[in-house]
Amino acid sequence: MASYNLPNVDGMSSLEQIKNAVGIMTKELGWLLSNLDTKNMNEIDGDILVTGTVTAGKINVNELSAISANLGHITAGLIEAVQIFGSYIATRQDDYPRCEMSATGNVFGAFNDANNHIDIEPNYAGSPAISFTVAGIPRGRIHNLLGYPIFESNSSMGLESSGNIFVNTNQMIFANWDKLFASNPGRTLGDELREIFDRIEALEGG
Known part of the structure; x- marks a missing residue:
C-alpha cells in the first residue's frame, strides 16, 4: 500500500491534494475488504480465531476432556473404543418402534410404542429380570429370585409351537x-x- 505525505495546508491547492489522497485511500481500503481471503490466514494471534479456519486436521489433543464445551448436536461416522457413562442411547429419536438404553433406571428396552415394551432390569428385588408391559399394564417377568429361572405372569401366558x-x-x-x-x-x-x-x-x- 502506498504511503501518503500530506503537504502543508496553504490554500485551496493543498485542500484538493488532501481530498485526492483520501479518495485513493478509500478505494484501496475497499479493495482490501473485498479481496481479503480469511481462509488463507494460517496464524492465530492471541485470542482471535477467524471463522472457518480451524479444521479437524488442525486439532491435536490427547483426550476430548481437553475440550470443555457443550458439544450440542453431533453427527458422526464411526466411534470406536469409547467408554460412555450416564447416557441415553436410542435407535430412533422421538418415534417408534425403537430400542433404547437409559441411565434412568439402568434399563435396556425394546419399544413397539410407549405402552407396549420389553425391559431388561438389572435389579428386580435382587435379581436381574425381563419385564413385559402390554397396553401400559405390567404383564409378567422372567427372573431368578429363588435361584432358578421363574416365568411369572400377571395374566394368561401362552406356549405355542408348530411342532x-x-x-x-x-x-x-x-x-x-x-x-x-x-x-x-x-x-x-x-x-x-x-x-x-x-x-x-x-x-x-x-
Missing part, C-alpha cells in the same frame, strides 16, 4: 389335578379322575 413340545425333566409339579384343563371336552384332569373313581366305586358296590 412337538418335548419336556425332559425330573418332575412336573402341579398344585392339584384340577390345574390341568383340556379345552375339549372342557374338563380338568381332576374331573376325569373323579368320574373314573366314582364309576369304580359304583361297580364295587354293585
Whole structure:
C-alpha cells in the first residue's frame, strides 16, 4: 500500500491534494475488504480465531476432556473404543418402534410404542429380570429370585409351537389335578379322575 505525505495546508491547492489522497485511500481500503481471503490466514494471534479456519486436521489433543464445551448436536461416522457413562442411547429419536438404553433406571428396552415394551432390569428385588408391559399394564417377568429361572405372569401366558413340545425333566409339579384343563371336552384332569373313581366305586358296590 502506498504511503501518503500530506503537504502543508496553504490554500485551496493543498485542500484538493488532501481530498485526492483520501479518495485513493478509500478505494484501496475497499479493495482490501473485498479481496481479503480469511481462509488463507494460517496464524492465530492471541485470542482471535477467524471463522472457518480451524479444521479437524488442525486439532491435536490427547483426550476430548481437553475440550470443555457443550458439544450440542453431533453427527458422526464411526466411534470406536469409547467408554460412555450416564447416557441415553436410542435407535430412533422421538418415534417408534425403537430400542433404547437409559441411565434412568439402568434399563435396556425394546419399544413397539410407549405402552407396549420389553425391559431388561438389572435389579428386580435382587435379581436381574425381563419385564413385559402390554397396553401400559405390567404383564409378567422372567427372573431368578429363588435361584432358578421363574416365568411369572400377571395374566394368561401362552406356549405355542408348530411342532412337538418335548419336556425332559425330573418332575412336573402341579398344585392339584384340577390345574390341568383340556379345552375339549372342557374338563380338568381332576374331573376325569373323579368320574373314573366314582364309576369304580359304583361297580364295587354293585
